[in-house]
Amino acid sequence: MAILKVKRLSKSFGGLKAVDSIDLDVEEETITGLIGPNGSGKTTLFNMISGVIPRDSGEIWFRGERIDGLKPFEIYARGIVRSFQIPRLFWKLTVLDNMLLAARGFNGESLVGAIFKRGGWILEEKRLVDKALDILDLLGLSDSAFKPTYQLSGGQMKLLEMGRALMADPKLLLLDEPTAGVNPKLAYSIFGKIEEVRRAYGTTFFVIEHRVETLFSYANWVYVMSNGSLIYGGKPSGVISDSRVQKAYLGDIHAA
Amino acid sequence: MSDPSIFVMHIAFRIGVYGIAALSLNIEYGYTGLSNFGKAAFLMMGAYTAAIAVENGLHPVIAIVLSIVVAGFIGLSASLFALKFREDYLAITMLAFAEISRLILRNFDDSVRALTKLITGVEGYTNIFGGVHGKVVRSFVSIPGDYRLYNIVQLTLVYGLLASSYVFVRLLSDSPYGRVLRAIREDELASQTLGKKTWVYKMQIIGLGSALAGLAGALNAQFEGYISPESFQPHLTFAIWMMVILGGVGNNLGVLLGATLVESIEAIALFVKSFFGYLPFDPVNIQWIFVGASIIAIIAFKPRGLLEERPIKTPAVEVARIGYTKG
Ligand SMILES: Nc1ncnc2c1ncn2[C@@H]1O[C@H](COP(=O)(O)OP(=O)(O)O)[C@@H](O)[C@H]1O
Ligand SMILES: [Mg+2]
Numbered sequence: 001m002a003i004l005k006v007k008r009l010s011k012s013f014g015g016l017k018a019v020d021s022i023d024l025d026v027e028e029e030t031i032t033g034l035i036g037p038n039g040s041g042k043t044t045l046f047n048m049i050s051g052v053i054p055r056d057s058g059e060i061w062f063r064g065e066r067i068d069g070l071k072p073f074e075i076y077a078r079g080i081v082r083s084f085q086i087p088r089l090f091w092k093l094t095v096l097d098n099m100l101l102a103a104r105g106f107n108g109e110s111l112v113g114a115i116f117k118r119g120g121w122i123l124e125e126k127r128l129v130d131k132a133l134d135i136l137d138l139l140g141l142s143d144s145a146f147k148p149t150y151q152l153s154g155g156q157m158k159l160l161e162m163g164r165a166l167m168a169d170p171k172l173l174l175l176d177e178p179t180a181g182v183n184p185k186l187a188y189s190i191f192g193k194i195e196e197v198r199r200a201y202g203t204t205f206f207v208i209e210h211r212v213e214t215l216f217s218y219a220n221w222v223y224v225m226s227n228g229s230l231i232y233g234g235k236p237s238g239v240i241s242d243s244r245v246q247k248a249y250l251g252d253i254h255a256a
Numbered sequence: 257m258s259d260p261s262i263f264v265m266h267i268a269f270r271i272g273v274y275g276i277a278a279l280s281l282n283i284e285y286g287y288t289g290l291s292n293f294g295k296a297a298f299l300m301m302g303a304y305t306a307a308i309a310v311e312n313g314l315h316p317v318i319a320i321v322l323s324i325v326v327a328g329f330i331g332l333s334a335s336l337f338a339l340k341f342r343e344d345y346l347a348i349t350m351l352a353f354a355e356i357s358r359l360i361l362r363n364f365d366d367s368v369r370a371l372t373k374l375i376t377g378v379e380g381y382t383n384i385f386g387g388v389h390g391k392v393v394r395s396f397v398s399i400p401g402d403y404r405l406y407n408i409v410q411l412t413l414v415y416g417l418l419a420s421s422y423v424f425v426r427l428l429s430d431s432p433y434g435r436v437l438r439a440i441r442e443d444e445l446a447s448q449t450l451g452k453k454t455w456v457y458k459m460q461i462i463g464l465g466s467a468l469a470g471l472a473g474a475l476n477a478q479f480e481g482y483i484s485p486e487s488f489q490p491h492l493t494f495a496i497w498m499m500v501i502l503g504g505v506g507n508n509l510g511v512l513l514g515a516t517l518v519e520s521i522e523a524i525a526l527f528v529k530s531f532f533g534y535l536p537f538d539p540v541n542i543q544w545i546f547v548g549a550s551i552i553a554i555i556a557f558k559p560r561g562l563l564e565e566r567p568i569k570t571p572a573v574e575v576a577r578i579g580y581t582k583g
Binding site for chain 1: 432
């Protein structure tokens with residue numbers, strides 16, 4: 001069953017059609033990849049799904065409910081969490097604080113709760129700290145838990161973005177280039193962890209990725225975008241032999 | 257300035273009052289990143305509310321509560337309006353709001369009188385706010401004859417309320433709520449994608465910050481014994497900003513240190529002015545020269561202020577941190 005359905009979704013910036021009438025489905029509990037040359041509109045698509053920018057036209061459906069037009073916090077509430085291509089962390093806060101901020105339904109975050117229900121949130125936070133440290137451990141970040149976030153390396157920042165998203169128990173996780181700036185071995189193990197989480201919690205992953213081989217060894221399904229349009233949707237094994245994909249990528253190489 | 261103890265007492269009182277004001281700006285700007293350049297207006301609203309309350313025979317405790325509530329409520333309403341604009345405009349919107357409120361208070365009585373005359377033909381007399389002439393404010397404390405005891409009670413009052421404000425602000429900043437405030441300061445959009453209704457937090461904080469500023473205004477008004485719209489010009493706002501920036505943005509003890517510093521500089525400037533008969537420049541500007549020099553020194557040597565922001569301390573995080581450093 002499709003957890004996410006995108007129908008004729010479009011977005012223009014000035015005269016540029018960044019996303020041009022795209023239709024796609026993301027099946028539940030899969031790792032679905034999204035690839036395409038730079039500037040093909042992948043991030044813009046994620047921005048619309050997560051409510052960060054408004055769409056021009058088209059529809060977005062999540063678990064049978066229309067979500068286009070909702071605010072980012074409402075989309076989070078429905079179970080979609082995202083990471084950013086260029087990490088958007090809370091730089092001055094510690095790594096652990098970044099993790100805790102993603103937790104769902106934390107009563108200590110309300111004004112009245114913070115002051116008058118201290119006993120309640122202190123216990124709640126103990127549980128969340130344990131959970132956060134477990135996730136940081138999984139991602140190999142536990143040594144940095146109490147560091148201010150700006151001290152992390154580029155690769156660690158990407159990992160933390162993913163960890164923070166996992167902290168929110170997402171049903172659908174949108175990852176925008178989770179392995180950019182990470183060494184190839186670690187990139188492979190990140191995907192191993194994605195697969196582990198998918199199995200353990202039934203999380204669905206929709207992943208923009210440039211490391212095609214790594215992605216293809218884990219993805220159940222792959223979409224390819226070029227110049228705002230969807231040019232391929234199918235099994236990873238079929239991508240290489242697809243003539244439109246070849247043209248899009250070869251064209252890109254020639255341009256570069 | 258014949259009795260030096262009066263001078264010292266005066267400074268000590270002002271440090272207490274502006275300590276509260278600096279804490280209030282610290283939760284707004286230091287933690288949440290909200291540039292409220294209308295602080296003076298909320299001190300003014302607290303001051304006038306207290307003045308009118310005691311004038312009408314209300315108990316000082318009620319006057320204090322009213323000042324907090326009125327300033328907080330107006331702050332909340334103003335933020336509703338100001339936060340509709342982009343963040344960059346918050347500063348200028350609040351500054352304009354403060355100046356407009358001040359001019360309204362300044363001209364309110366005259367306008368009502370003119371309007372009354374226009375409609376009824378009768379020369380009425382209104383004197384709620386006192387207009388340009390200002391308003392005499394009855395002290396919250398009345399101990400006739402014993403000036404020492406009077407001073408002790410005043411200082412106890414202001415430092416008691418400063419301590420309560422400090423505890424309140426600390427409870428707020430060292431909590432998951434305070435963590436969200438800082439997240440909004442660091443990256444509002446990212447906070448929203450993590451489910452935070454950021455404008456709710458921002459409104460609450462402007463409301464709370466204004467309420468605390470109202471408290472400071474009320475305390476100062478009854479101590480000085482006189483208020484007028486001229487006491488709440490933008491330079492009052494800037495003085496509070498200086499306290500926060502000098503002391504340490506996002507550090508509650510730091511901003512109290514900043515308040516102490518700025519008020520002491522002002523006192524020294526006053527002393528210098530009365531000591532030297534003639535100066536080659538307008539002596540009114542002495543404290544600004546001193547404050548300006550301190551700012552330059554701080555920016556050069558300690559750009560984050562005297563005391564830096566420290567990590568959020570909550571019980572669970574502290575336990576984990578201790579476990580981590582031991583392990
Ligand atoms: N906020 C924006 N304003 C103007 N143009 C944008 C904006 N965001 C993206 N674009 C443009 O839209 C196109 C698609 O960008 P993007 O979605 O980031 O591509 P990708 O993630 O596939 O590299 C690019 O040409 C980019 O320059
Ligand atoms: Mg991109």
